[in-house]
Amino acid sequence: MFERYQDVLTHLPQYSKNIFRKGYFSWLLKQCLGWSYFSYFLLAFNFVLQIISLVQSFSQTPVQSILAFIGGNLSVACVLGISNLSGIQGWCGAISAICIAITGFMAGNFATAWEQIGYLIFLDIFCILDPKWNDDIQVEKFESGREWLLYGLFFFCAWGVTYFIFSLTSDPRVFLDSLNLAFAITGALLELNRKREQYYVFTIASVFTIALWAQTMLQGDGNFALIFSYSIFFLNDMYAFFGKGSWFRQEV
Template sequence: MDVLTNLPSYSKNVFRKGYFSWLLHQCRGWGKFSYGLLVFNLVLQIFSLVQSFDVAPLQSVISFIGGNLSVACVIGISNRSGIQGWAGAISAVCIASVGFMAGNYATAWEQIGYLLFLDFFCILDPKWNDNIQAEKFESWLEWIAYIVFFGFAWAVLYYIFSLTSDPRVFLDSLNLAMAITGSLLELNRKREQYYVWTISSVFTIALWMQTMIQGDGNFALIFSYSVFFLNDMYAFFSVRGWFRSDTHTRA
């Protein structure tokens, strides 16, 4: 709301002198684990590109770009880096394109949602998460409320995408429902969103594995979401992990 009501002011965060140098500087000072994940993912993405290029060159290249930038986005969030906005926006376009090519329409629309309601605002306000105070659920009733919301969202999305030619509507609609639930938790600044994003990574890996087995995809997004999962585990078990920090959030 603050960005929308002060758009001319926030647009100056992009259209200013030295902006690209500033973006490059945002990739410095990260932890060794973060750089290690980036390199590890890059190696896996190169393997996927080489393995699938002869079969589907366009999809392979788009998946390669999306797989690398999506990991850069998530790791950027973990390091409170302003690079997350552009990395997230470009990767969202790539993953949405691959989703439409593969018939995973719910996943494609999920990425479009991230692009419109998250990435653009991160670009305009790169310090959006500097002063966020995450809160825990106050009672078990909140768990029930969000579980009911997830169940309702999944039922509606399953019905909507069952009307399309989506060949994997069960997992595809499930992932979109989890993304919407996780985004609602994030909007309300709840730490419990961590569980949703972690479980979502697992089911997204399952979706793209099924997609690959059925001949509509490759390893690229399987690898990137596996790296997401590793990043989640590190956030949970590290000394400054998820539940040990008052300001850490993930999108």
Template sequence: MFDRYVDVLSNLPKYSKNVFRKDYFSWLINQCRGWGKFSYGLLLFNFVLQVFSLRQSFSDSPISSLIFFIGANLSVACVIGISNRSGIQGWAGALSAVCIASVSFMAGNFATAWEQIGYLIFLDFFCILDPKWNDNIKAEKFEKMSEWIYYIAFFVVAWGIIYYIFSLTSDPRVFLDSLNLAMAITGSLLELNRKREQYFVWTISSIFTIALWTQTMLQGDGNFALIFSYSVFFLNDMYAFFSTRGWFRINSQV
């Protein structure tokens, strides 16, 4: 289960050479080429929405608005990079995680902030060091109903613990905030075990994250930026479900 982590951590000098090389930046740029029209369309669509959000909120809170703007654009680039098996996902994910964690702490969404820190440490860092992190991944289907019960039980227990922990803080939206972190941990566990059903979790998670940041905005602690970006995530998930080239449809044959 943890073989890839052990391999990278045990061979850091070897994997660091993937970053500290002369052609690294040109290689990163090339990682953004050859994507499908739908992917480029989502990037552009999200950018237009983010410009709108920035214009709406900049005069009231320029610094947080800029952080929202950068994080929201990079998070979409990361997710689309994952869909296209692109090495850009590591840096886009890491930088967006820093931005989203920052604005989450500012807004009081502490569970979401720690969710992003978790992504940074346990996913983005390794994607940067090992550009082939997502190569040759073959997802497996649940074979038994007991697997559904196991992961649902894990989610319920995780949510209960997380809710209790963050209810001790000043988190003003602890219900949705803790829910999103519990779903992220469950989805990550499914991803780590290469289960196809992770896509159900990530899709549902997008919906609840939109709800969280909508509530955050209505209470005066955010803007449209992450509402827009997670809506784009949802569109990307729908593409994965229904397109013949989508990740979910391809892996449904496994």
């Protein structure tokens, strides 16, 4: 389960050259080309929704609205990059994680905030460094029921630990908040290992995250930005299950 972490950490000087190589930024821009038409549609549609959310909430919470706007757009670009096997997802994920984490702390969704910090440290940075996430992305799938069991146990342990930790804070939505963090940790581990079963986890997580931010907004601590972006995630997951050319539909 954790071989990719070991590989990157033990070859860190070698993998760090992946960032500083010649033509790196032009390579990043090219990573945004050749996506499916549906992905470009979702990217544009989300941008319009984020503009609406920004205009609607800016006068009340300007800083939070701007951070949510940036995080909402880049998080969608990150997820679409993953679906299109694009190395851009590392940087988009890292920047969006910082913005959404700050938004989460401001809204009192502490587990969600730490979820994004976890994405940044344990997923985004490794995906930026990992050449298998940048040069030769190959999808894998579970080989046995034992893997389902291991990841299932990992999820429930993660949920139990996060629920206990954040129940000690003033988090007003600790059940949903900790549940989303457990899904995120499990999904991130699956993504780093390029397992296509991550789509099951992220699809379920999208539903609960929409519920969390809807509750947050109704209680006056958030806006539509992250509800919109996670709704786009859900649509993208549906495309992964039923559309041609996605990670999930690849023969592995």
